[in-house]
Amino acid sequence: MKRLLLTQPFPDATIDAARARFDVTTRDAGPLSVQDAAAALQDFDAIMCTLGDGFSDMAFATPDLRCRMLANFGVGYNHIDVRAAKVAGVTVSNTPGAVTDSTADIALTLMLMAARRAGEGERLVRSGEWTGWTPTQLLGMHLTGKRLGIVGMGRIGQAIARRAHFGFDMKVIYFNRSEKEVDFPARQVPDLGALMNQSDVVVVAVPGGGDNVQLIDADALAQLNDGAVFVNIARGDVVDEASLIAALKSGRITAGLDVYENEPQVPQELLDLENAVLLPHLGTAALEVREAMGQMAVDNLMAWDDGHRPPNAL
Numbered sequence: 001m002k003r004l005l006l007t008q009p010f011p012d013a014t015i016d017a018a019r020a021r022f023d024v025t026t027r028d029a030g031p032l033s034v035q036d037a038a039a040a041l042q043d044f045d046a047i048m049c050t051l052g053d054g055f056s057d058m059a060f061a062t063p064d065l066r067c068r069m070l071a072n073f074g075v076g077y078n079h080i081d082v083r084a085a086k087v088a089g090v091t092v093s094n095t096p097g098a099v100t101d102s103t104a105d106i107a108l109t110l111m112l113m114a115a116r117r118a119g120e121g122e123r124l125v126r127s128g129e130w131t132g133w134t135p136t137q138l139l140g141m142h143l144t145g146k147r148l149g150i151v152g153m154g155r156i157g158q159a160i161a162r163r164a165h166f167g168f169d170m171k172v173i174y175f176n177r178s179e180k181e182v183d184f185p186a187r188q189v190p191d192l193g194a195l196m197n198q199s200d201v202v203v204v205a206v207p208g209g210g211d212n213v214q215l216i217d218a219d220a221l222a223q224l225n226d227g228a229v230f231v232n233i234a235r236g237d238v239v240d241e242a243s244l245i246a247a248l249k250s251g252r253i254t255a256g257l258d259v260y261e262n263e264p265q266v267p268q269e270l271l272d273l274e275n276a277v278l279l280p281h282l283g284t285a286a287l288e289v290r291e292a293m294g295q296m297a298v299d300n301l302m303a304w305d306d307g308h309r310p311p312n313a314l
Helices: 012-019 034-043 082-087 100-115 118-127 155-168 192-198 218-222 241-249 287-305
Strands: 003-006 023-026 046-049 069-072 091-093 147-151 171-175 186-188 201-204 229-232 254-257 276-278
Touching (some): 012 023, 069 287, 100 118, 100 155, 100 254, 100 276, 147 155, 155 171
Parallel strands (some): 003 046, 171 186, 201 229, 229 254, 254 276
16 A cells, blocks of 8 residues: 655545555645755655645755655645656646536635625724714725726636626626637637736736746736726735735725735735735635645546546646
8 A cells, every 4th residue: 555645634535535445644844945845856756735835946856756646735826846857757637627616616705705805894894883874985996897907817717707797797808828718708818918908907816937927917907997997816826926016005906815925924915905905825715626726636536547648637
């Protein structure tokens, strides 16, 4: 029976499914450091890891690796140097599909909260300072009929766009490397600046890492129109956080964020801004979704154990 490390606390159903096939070691600590990841690669045949675990190129540079399979719990894998893993002979998989709808739901949550100033309103009530309804209290943006710009029209981007179109009659444009065939009206725009400039609401839904690091920089944010809503449910490193804070401080835009550049650290400047809705990476935080992700990760591990290519190998 092969030795499997579960790097962080996972749902009970995931642990039980893994134990049915593997000799499982669990951890209750935080994410693996690069040094911890390197040690784990030497000690275990396979590892189920997730966001924050330090599987950088330095981790894979460790000699005499025992590990031959990394089953990532999640669709995003910018915490894993996949190229270095392949060079070291380690197969890497992820869990696409299982997270699509839940992440799209969080995007709509943030769109509504930011546009309708729900975070400010909730804080006002909790503070005890609310004095009652008035015609001009916390006036925000009406989403229905507005133009939505999607950065990254993959599974999640399309799910967001579909909800926005059919639920709010929003007009959808998108910036993507290739044109997509979808079951609703959507227009591809030629460059990121054009999308930012033509949108009332922008949602970022691209993978993290690689060429997408700080894709949304100061120049891109400057293209947003006054009153625009900016939402990031992708990865924190996709956005230049300092430039976003500067744009928010100007009062021109509003933001809804579920991810941050250096999670779990969130800059105090961002915490102090009333025009930013901040969630603690809730994109897939529903038990049935996390259990589905775990089963997909275990399925990848079992396929590898049987000598087959995992169905979601990268």
